[in-house]
Amino acid sequence: MKRPHKILQFATLIWRQELHSITTSPSVLLVILGGVVFYALLYNLLYRPNVVHDAPIVVVDESHSHISRELIKRIDASPSASISGSVATLNDGYELLETEQAQAILYFPHDFAKQIGRAGKATLILQPNTTSFLYYEATAGAVIDATLSLAEEYRREKMWMLPQDVVIKLANSPTPQLIGNVLFNPNKGYADYLIPPVLILIIFQTMTMAITMTHSGQAARHTTPTIGLARSYGKRALEVGCRALFYTALYGLLSLFLLATIPQIFNLPHTANALTIIAFLIPFLIATSLFAQAFARLFRGGEDGLLFITFFSVGLIFLSGISFPLQQIPQPWHTLHYLLPATVGIRGYVGIGTMGAALSDISPQIWLLLVQSSIYFLIATFTGKRDG
Numbered sequence: 001m002k003r004p005h006k007i008l009q010f011a012t013l014i015w016r017q018e019l020h021s022i023t024t025s026p027s028v029l030l031v032i033l034g035g036v037v038f039y040a041l042l043y044n045l046l047y048r049p050n051v052v053h054d055a056p057i058v059v060v061d062e063s064h065s066h067i068s069r070e071l072i073k074r075i076d077a078s079p080s081a082s083i084s085g086s087v088a089t090l091n092d093g094y095e096l097l098e099t100e101q102a103q104a105i106l107y108f109p110h111d112f113a114k115q116i117g118r119a120g121k122a123t124l125i126l127q128p129n130t131t132s133f134l135y136y137e138a139t140a141g142a143v144i145d146a147t148l149s150l151a152e153e154y155r156r157e158k159m160w161m162l163p164q165d166v167v168i169k170l171a172n173s174p175t176p177q178l179i180g181n182v183l184f185n186p187n188k189g190y191a192d193y194l195i196p197p198v199l200i201l202i203i204f205q206t207m208t209m210a211i212t213m214t215h216s217g218q219a220a221r222h223t224t225p226t227i228g229l230a231r232s233y234g235k236r237a238l239e240v241g242c243r244a245l246f247y248t249a250l251y252g253l254l255s256l257f258l259l260a261t262i263p264q265i266f267n268l269p270h271t272a273n274a275l276t277i278i279a280f281l282i283p284f285l286i287a288t289s290l291f292a293q294a295f296a297r298l299f300r301g302g303e304d305g306l307l308f309i310t311f312f313s314v315g316l317i318f319l320s321g322i323s324f325p326l327q328q329i330p331q332p333w334h335t336l337h338y339l340l341p342a343t344v345g346i347r348g349y350v351g352i353g354t355m356g357a358a359l360s361d362i363s364p365q366i367w368l369l370l371v372q373s374s375i376y377f378l379i380a381t382f383t384g385k386r387d388g
Contacts, residue, residue, distance in 0.1 A: 010235070011242040018246050021214040028213050035206040036254050043198050044266040047191035052138040056084035058093050058102040065113030067150070071124075074146035075106070081142035097129055104128040104139035134190055184269070184355045192269055196354050197322050197346040199258045201313060204288050204342035207251055208309050211243075211292035212299060233381060240380045244289040251285050259353070272352040276359050280348055283369040287341040290376035297383045320346035344368050 022028050057075065061068050076083040084102055087093050093105035107125040115122040126143050128136045185192050259277055263270040272280075299308075317323050319336060320343040326334065337343045348365035351357035359366075 007238065010238060011245075014239055014242040015246050018214065018243060022210070025213070028210050031206050031209045031213065032250075032254070035209070036202060036258060039202045039206075040199065040258055040262050043195055044191065044262065044268075047134070047194065048266070050134075050189035050191040051080075051187050052134045053079055054082040055080060055103045055135050055138040055142075056101070057081050057104045057106050057139055057142075058084055058096050059086040060088070060090055060093050060105060060107045061086060062110040063108040063112035065108075067113050067116060068108045071146055071150055072106075074149060075142050078142035078146060080138040093127070097127070100129070102129075103132075103135040106143065137190070191266070192354075195266070195268055196263075196350055197317060197320060199262065200284075200346045200349045201316055201342055202258060203251060203255060203285070204316070204345065205309055205313060207247055207285075207288050208292040208295060211247060211289065212296040212309075215293070215296035237377070237381045240290070240293055240377060243293060244286055244377075247289040247292075248282070248285040251289075252281065255281055255285070259349075263353075269354040271354065271356040276352050279359055280352060280362065280366065283366050283373065284341060284345040284348070287369040287373045287376065288345070290373050290380055291341050293380040294376040294383070297380070316340065316342045317346070319343045320350075322346060322350055338368060339372070341369060341372055344372070 022032065059072055061072070072083055075081055081104075083106075087096070090105065090107060093102070093107075096102040097105060105125075105127040107127070109123055109125075112122050112124065124143075124147065126140060128139045130136055259281075260274070262268065319329070319333060319340065320326075321329070321337065326337060329337070344365050348362040348369075351362045351365070352359065
């Protein structure tokens with residue numbers, strides 16, 4: 001009975017020290033609370049429109065031809081864009097673009113129809129407003145879809161220019177039908193696609209930042225919990241484990257806000273039930289807390305770790321395989337995917353939170369997080385000697 005009592009006393013000492021380090025450091029509090037709340041709200045507010053409808057386009061038509069008018073009509077009929085008016089010159093269009101009365105300028109050169117009539121290369125210029133990616137995608141998509149649709153009709157009309165045997169073959173060949181189905185994102189919403197992995201990234205980044213800052217602060221002040229105690233490998237392992245449990249519990253509460261409240265507020269995809277989320281979160285939070293303790297050994301100053309983690313945030317989305325096929329990533333980077341809790345966690349959460357996967361479907365990610373936990377636990381334990 002004496003040994004369990006000592007272990008509990010030792011764990012309480014570590015938890016009190018970690019709580020004291022967090023509550024007495026405004027910078028750490030800002031990273032944990034401000035980072036979790038501010039980032040989650042900021043990203044969702046930035047991409048609040050999610051899907052843009054009727055983005056205004058102003059037209060500069062120097063062609064004044066039937067084909068330019070037909071193309072304008074088709075763009076105006078698109079659900080994602082609308083023709084807000086026409087102006088005489090590009091300078092007039094730029095003024096509307098700067099005042100946000102239009103989100104794009106569509107320019108037809110004077111020889112636009114003539115080039116098409118000669119079966120040459122016709123130039124059509126679209127100048128979108130790049131201050132918002134959503135408007136850029138909406139206007140560019142509407143123009144591309146309308147152009148492809150009109151081009152297909154003109155190809156049929158120009159078939160008389162082809163050799164007779166080619167025309168017969170084309171006439172007798174079946175017409176392929178393309179049916180587009182956007183899996184797991186039928187609205188084609190940018191926020192529906194981006195925000196779920198970002199929520200996991202926020203957890204990973206802020207926890208790693210917080211542990212790095214508290215670790216460097218304790219080392220600088222010589223207030224590491226086990227200072228003055230026998231620093232055997234057993235006690236260092238216990239220290240690492242207790243610290244991991246502390247941050248797992250702390251971020252377990254914060255994750256309720258990120259993964260339960262935020263999706264409800266902003267109507268994000270949320271297909272997993274509470275038990276599935278908890279079963280996934282436990283290994284992810286443990287792996288992240290142990291990774292952060294091992295990562296903290298690389299830095300004596302907490303600011304160095306902050307810069308490194310912030311700089312690599314976009315790369316973590318890329319390495320997760322969500323924005324780019326994992327199989328197409330070069331092998332060295334592909335290997336790095338399996339070493340980071342964030343990349344594995346993003347893939348697992350998107351599976352259960354967006355794609356409707358069951359817990360058994362993401363078992364490879366869960367097992368990988370457990371393996372990572374073991375590796376980073378050993379690294380944090382056997383490199384902890386220099387803290388004392």
